[in-house]
Amino acid sequence: MKVLVTVKRVVDFNVKIRVKSDATGVETSNVKMSMNPFDEIAVEEGVRLRESGTADELIAVSLGTAQCQETIRTALAMGADRGILVETDTELEPLAVAKLLAAIAKKESPDLIIVGKQAIDGDCNQTGQMLATLLGWPQGTFASKLSLSGGTANVTREVDGGLETVSLTLPCVVTTDLRLNEPRYASLPNIMKAKKKPIDTLSPEDLGVDVTPRLTTLTVEEPQGRQAGVLVKDAAELVDKLKNEAKVI
Ligand code: AMP
Numbered sequence: 601m602k603v604l605v606t607v608k609r610v611v612d613f614n615v616k617i618r619v620k621s622d623a624t625g626v627e628t629s630n631v632k633m634s635m636n637p638f639d640e641i642a643v644e645e646g647v648r649l650r651e652s653g654t655a656d657e658l659i660a661v662s663l664g665t666a667q668c669q670e671t672i673r674t675a676l677a678m679g680a681d682r683g684i685l686v687e688t689d690t691e692l693e694p695l696a697v698a699k700l701l702a703a704i705a706k707k708e709s710p711d712l713i714i715v716g717k718q719a720i721d722g723d724c725n726q727t728g729q730m731l732a733t734l735l736g737w738p739q740g741t742f743a744s745k746l747s748l749s750g751g752t753a754n755v756t757r758e759v760d761g762g763l764e765t766v767s768l769t770l771p772c773v774v775t776t777d778l779r780l781n782e783p784r785y786a787s788l789p790n791i792m793k794a795k796k797k798p799i800d801t802l803s804p805e806d807l808g809v810d811v812t813p814r815l816t817t818l819t820v821e822e823p824q825g826r827q828a829g830v831l832v833k834d835a836a837e838l839v840d841k842l843k844n845e846a847k848v849i
Contacts, residue, residue, distance in 0.1 A: 601748075601770075603655040604710040605646045605680065606701065607662045608636040609671040610721040623819045626721075635671050638716025640678075640783035641776040645714055645746060647679035648781065654748055657681050659708065663692055663700055669799060676794035677786035683799035684708075688811060690804075694722075696811040698730035703807035705735055710771060712753065717742050717775040728775035738768040742777040 611617060611626065612634040618627040635643075649655040660675030662668035663686040672683035686700050705713060715728035732739035740746075740755030744763065747754045753768045758777050768774075786794070804811045832838045842849045 601649075601655045601712070602657045602659070602708065602710040603646045603649055604659045604661060604705065604708060604713045605639070605642045605675065606713070606715045606727070607639045607643060607660050607668075607671045607675050608716070608719045608721075609633050609662060609664055609668045610636045610719055613637055613720055619820050619822050623821060625817065625820050633667070633670075635674050636716050636719045636721075638718055638720075638776050638778075639675075641778070641780050642714040642716055643675045643678050643680060644781045644783040645774075645776065647784070649712075649748070650679060650681075655712075659684060659710070661686070661701065661704060663688070663697055665689055672799055673791075673794050674786065676797040676799075677791040678784060679790070680797075682797055685799055685801045686804060686807065687801050688804050690811050691813060692811055693813055693815060694724045694726035695730055695814070696804075696809065697727050698734055699809045700804060700807055700811070701727070701731050702734040703809055704802075705731075705771075707807075712748070712770060713737075713773045715773060715775045717777055728773050732773040735771075735773070737772050739773045739775070740766050740768050741775045743774050744777050744779040746774055746780065 611628060612632040615632055620627055643660060646658045650658045658680045659682055660672050660680040661684045662671050666687055668685055672685055676683055684704060718725040728741060729739060740753065740757060742758045743755045744758045745756035751770050753770060753772050754765055755768060755774055756763050756765045832841060
């Protein structure tokens, strides 16, 4: 069984985001970049399937600039067998990513594609759903548990009212939620071994996909700073302030 996981290079979740002075986006130069956290969970799930013998090949795919190689290397150090980089300097929207991944899926014929539920930079939460639709495959989104047996994937999903378990026929697309697993750190020997694992580089043209953006970002602004709070001496003063200053009661 072949498993494909997607790994996006994003601004590290610990970094305080700075908006560019011309309000066109967020600053990414000289900023620590890392694998999208939901994609670390996708890689971990793929590695566990590989280690249990359920999967015999795990491929990590990233799309973007040449630096995405580093993100693929991290996935290889965690246990993926090989990588595919689709290299482009064009800013990729989820539909373009989904089309590129669909083209790779047609070449590679994986049985399972594990995608993060959301990239923490754009917060789109669209790629996995679009990919499943383009391929005409079933999808299990926001997975908190995945089990595979005999051509079927059972996916437990975190939904508003609790947990829902769906049964999907392979091949299918699964998107990861936070509680699916706890991703491992790559050990130093595995980081060294990963340097020798192969990464194929393709272009969007090789895959026959037009990635021209369809959306225009009008403006990106910082949220308004919060005002300092005040201490009140008793409940009466609090009620007075809520009524006469904040005018919320
Ligand atoms: P989004 O729909 O943008 O929130 O992204 C959802 C998931 O799609 C991410 O967690 C990744 O697994 C995958 N994805 C999106 N963009 C890329 C990319 N440029 N390279 C690799 N994977 C991506």
